[in-house]
Amino acid sequence: MPPKHIILTLLLMLCPIGMAAQSTITRNKPKPAVTKPKPAAKPKAKPKAKPAPRRNSTSHSNNTSHPGSTSNTTGLSAELNKLINNMVYVSGGTFTMGGTSEQGSEAESDEKPTHSVTLSSYYICKYEVTQALWRAIMGSNPSNFKGDNLPVECVSWDDCQTFINRLNSYTGRNFRLPTEAEWEFAARGGNYSRHYKYSGSNYIDDVAWYGDNSGDRTHPVGTKQANELGLYDMSGNVWEWCSDWYGSYSSYSQTDPIGPNNGSNRMDRGGCWGNFAKRCRPAYRSYGTPGYRDHGRGLRLVLSQL
Numbered sequence: 001m002p003p004k005h006i007i008l009t010l011l012l013m014l015c016p017i018g019m020a021a022q023s024t025i026t027r028n029k030p031k032p033a034v035t036k037p038k039p040a041a042k043p044k045a046k047p048k049a050k051p052a053p054r055r056n057s058t059s060h061s062n063n064t065s066h067p068g069s070t071s072n073t074t075g076l077s078a079e080l081n082k083l084i085n086n087m088v089y090v091s092g093g094t095f096t097m098g099g100t101s102e103q104g105s106e107a108e109s110d111e112k113p114t115h116s117v118t119l120s121s122y123y124i125c126k127y128e129v130t131q132a133l134w135r136a137i138m139g140s141n142p143s144n145f146k147g148d149n150l151p152v153e154c155v156s157w158d159d160c161q162t163f164i165n166r167l168n169s170y171t172g173r174n175f176r177l178p179t180e181a182e183w184e185f186a187a188r189g190g191n192y193s194r195h196y197k198y199s200g201s202n203y204i205d206d207v208a209w210y211g212d213n214s215g216d217r218t219h220p221v222g223t224k225q226a227n228e229l230g231l232y233d234m235s236g237n238v239w240e241w242c243s244d245w246y247g248s249y250s251s252y253s254q255t256d257p258i259g260p261n262n263g264s265n266r267m268d269r270g271g272c273w274g275n276f277a278k279r280c281r282p283a284y285r286s287y288g289t290p291g292y293r294d295h296g297r298g299l300r301l302v303l304s305q306l
Contacts, residue, residue, distance in 0.1 A: 189228030208236030
């Protein structure tokens with residue numbers, strides 16, 4: 001065996017070499033990769049709901065109301081009450097219909113022959129149907145000249161039937177257009193007639209809005225003088241549709257006539273704001289097809305009984 005001092009010498013020589021090698025290994029050892037954890041993604045914020053647009057309470061105030069709606073109930077009730085309160089009783093009687101002596105030379109050929117007519121009692125409205133009443137029932141206003149207390153116009157005979165049907169469904173009554181005979185009897189003053197040329201006077205300006213004084217437009221109902229029954233605007237303002245078909249007169253006496261059974265044209269009476277005085281006489285006869293509209297035609301209501 002080698003002597004101990006030789007072994008010790010060899011160990012002392014090898015120690016620095018091992019330490020150096022260890023140092024080299026340590027320096028060259030790759031550092032472990034450090035992976036930083038990614039931060040968790042922030043949750044996406046839910047989109048905020050847009051506030052509902054604020055409803056503008058005035059956005060629909062365009063003079064068009066819906067019949068039966070809560071907002072219109074008061075107005076409808078008021079108009080119906082006025083209508084009922086303005087119905088005038090016409091006691092039945094007998095009169096001579098057509099171009100009678102007070103109509104003079106202006107009487108047209110279709111106003112003849114004059115003939116005796118006997119009518120049962122009925123009710124007729126003091127006023128032409130106003131735009132306020134029409135709108136309360138129909139929810140619209142077709143008139144050319146706008147105003148609550150102006151007569152409704154631009155309504156056909158057919159339109160009037162739709163209006164009356166709705167009115168009757170609201171009231172439970174049987175409103176209708178007057179017959180031609182009922183209209184003329186009332187315009188002449190019924191049993192209180194003083195045989196005026198126009199409805200309520202021999203002087204047309206007292207009782208009518210017509211071509212010479214209207215300013216080419218309608219006027220509020222009831223602003224001229226009433227006739228013997230307290231009815232307004234039976235001469236002038238707007239023509240008033242009647243229920244009858246147009247037909248020729250006969251000389252025979254009649255009771256509660258309703259006109260021909262058929263025809264092409266419906267009657268209207270009374271003249272309007274644009275007519276000559278002669279067309280505003282109670283005996284003057286005019287007519288139009290059931291679908292015809294213009295801004296000189298309106299209506300007046302009748303009831304056989306309240």
